[in-house]
Amino acid sequence: MKVLLLGSGGREFALALKLKASRLPVELVTAPGSDALAELGARVSLDTEDPAAVAAWCAAHRPDLVVIGPEAPLVAGVADAVRAVGVSVFGHGAATARLEGSKAFAKAFMVRHGIPCAASQTVTDLAEGEALIRAWPHGYPIVLKADGLAAGKGVVLAQDEAEALTTFRAFLGGQFGEASRTVVFEEPLVGMELSLHVLVDVDADHAAYALLPACQDHKRIFEDDRGPNTGGMGAFGPIPFLRPEDVERMRRELVEPTVRGLQKDGLAARGVLFLGVMWTPQGPKLLEYNVRFGDPETQVLMQLLEEDLPALLLEVAGHRFEGRELRMKPGCALTVVLAAESYPESARRGVPIQLGAPGLTVIHAGTRKQDGQWVTNGGRVLNLATLAPDLASARAAVEAALPEVHWPGMQVRRDIGLKALRHAEAGKTVQDPW
Numbered sequence: 334m335k336v337l338l339l340g341s342g343g344r345e346f347a348l349a350l351k352l353k354a355s356r357l358p359v360e361l362v363t364a365p366g367s368d369a370l371a372e373l374g375a376r377v378s379l380d381t382e383d384p385a386a387v388a389a390w391c392a393a394h395r396p397d398l399v400v401i402g403p404e405a406p407l408v409a410g411v412a413d414a415v416r417a418v419g420v421s422v423f424g425h426g427a428a429t430a431r432l433e434g435s436k437a438f439a440k441a442f443m444v445r446h447g448i449p450c451a452a453s454q455t456v457t458d459l460a461e462g463e464a465l466i467r468a469w470p471h472g473y474p475i476v477l478k479a480d481g482l483a484a485g486k487g488v489v490l491a492q493d494e495a496e497a498l499t500t501f502r503a504f505l506g507g508q509f510g511e512a513s514r515t516v517v518f519e520e521p522l523v524g525m526e527l528s529l530h531v532l533v534d535v536d537a538d539h540a541a542y543a544l545l546p547a548c549q550d551h552k553r554i555f556e557d558d559r560g561p562n563t564g565g566m567g568a569f570g571p572i573p574f575l576r577p578e579d580v581e582r583m584r585r586e587l588v589e590p591t592v593r594g595l596q597k598d599g600l601a602a603r604g605v606l607f608l609g610v611m612w613t614p615q616g617p618k619l620l621e622y623n624v625r626f627g628d629p630e631t632q633v634l635m636q637l638l639e640e641d642l643p644a645l646l647l648e649v650a651g652h653r654f655e656g657r658e659l660r661m662k663p664g665c666a667l668t669v670v671l672a673a674e675s676y677p678e679s680a681r682r683g684v685p686i687q688l689g690a691p692g693l694t695v696i697h698a699g700t701r702k703q704d705g706q707w708v709t710n711g712g713r714v715l716n717l718a719t720l721a722p723d724l725a726s727a728r729a730a731v732e733a734a735l736p737e738v739h740w741p742g743m744q745v746r747r748d749i750g751l752k753a754l755r756h757a758e759a760g761k762t763v764q765d766p767w
């Protein structure tokens with residue numbers, strides 16, 4: 334089975350390992366790929382955000398399945414173009430990808446379909462936004478979101494009026510080009526953040542979905558959730574204190590209205606939806622939709638998944654998916670990100686990595702091979718991932734492996750999963766203060 338995988342980071346490396354672990358022989362091709370991915374399959378040079386270029390390659394090489402990792406190709410319409418040449422794609426068309434590509438579109442969808450979320454207002458006019466900030470009714474921080482894709486930097490939690498005004502003016506002034514000329518203002522939500530992934534195969538006369546275990550990411554760069562936001566510094570799942578009734582509540586209040594909403598709006602979906610959830614004192618509220626797998630959450634999910642990945646993705650891509658309970662391995666999976674010096678502001682590249690034998694799964698994200706030596710080549714460089722009987726032993730396994738990897742300036746959070754472990758040990762639930 335020939336699979337084209339688009340992307341180059343840790344998410345794609347985790348997907349690639351799991352694709353290769355199939356009982357089917359898988360011939361993997363990645364684009365643009367990376368030096369690490371090149372060790373798992375062939376690598377082709379393609380502009381992955383150019384629908385015509387990807388479709389032309391698919392028409393010529395006829396892969397059995399295309400898996401689209403990042404959001405940008407989905408928003409650009411790559412899945413539509415590839416389907417149009419008769420090739421199966423795991424990934425949504427551009428119309429549905431707007432759920433991630435436009436925060437204003439996503440908020441309007443949530444409101445239209447009665448999905449619990451933060452109160453919000455969408456603004457495109459300078460005077461209107463300034464007046465809104467000056468008479469802000471929801472308390473601080475004011476959450477400002479650039480409407481479009483902004484490489485994870487388009488959300489600012491402004492702590493006071495001056496910061497809100499500065500941020501808003503910079504956004505409207507084109508800080509992220511067209512992506513920030515529309516700004517969504519949101520009420521601040523307080524609570525516990527969760528990542529909920531749902532496989533979806535939906536169109537007008539078919540609505541199948543399946544939940545993957547809820548995970549927790551750690552967004553801040555420093556331990557104890559301090560410092561600036563990152564793409565994610567580590568994740569684990571399932572969440573030990575999340576009860577079946579809590580998952581059921583998210584299914585009922587967030588997932589089912591989403592699936593029905595897609596159908597009502599005529600939005601076909603064939604891939605994954607990753608719901609960013611804030612569990613507030615009033616229950617779960619939707620922060621955002623992502624139309625792709627999370628990174629680093631995917632590393633956790635691929636460790637847990639018992640199912641044969643290419644067969645499963647092909648069911649969704651081929652519009653043959655029947656919603657069912659997915660088979661998962663017992664235990665808890667955890668991944669810890671090893672990040673470059675000065676991440677997230679920038680990333681020191683080209684630093685040689687000492688990589689021993691950690692004895693667990695090493696996931697490459699931002700690495701490059703130079704004269705036979707791995708060197709840093711991005712913000713999030715490597716990840717150590719494992720599956721263990723429980724969260725405490727997963728943490729201990731990664732801790733024991735850490736001395737095997739090092740480079741000058743490497744940043745790592747040693748507290749991934751610790752807050753959750755204490756929460757569980759204290760007998761608390763998702764409803765208790767976090």
Ligand code: AMP
Nearest residue numbers: 451476488519520521522523609620621
């Ligand atoms: P988003 O890309 O919309 O998920 O926002 C990025 C991050 O900002 C989220 O993961 C949250 O940590 C935070 N965030 C987004 N919206 C809100 C909100 N309404 N209240 C509090 N935090 C938020």
Ligand code: GLY
Nearest residue numbers: 564565627628629
């Ligand atoms: N880990 C968060 C994300 O992938 O957006």
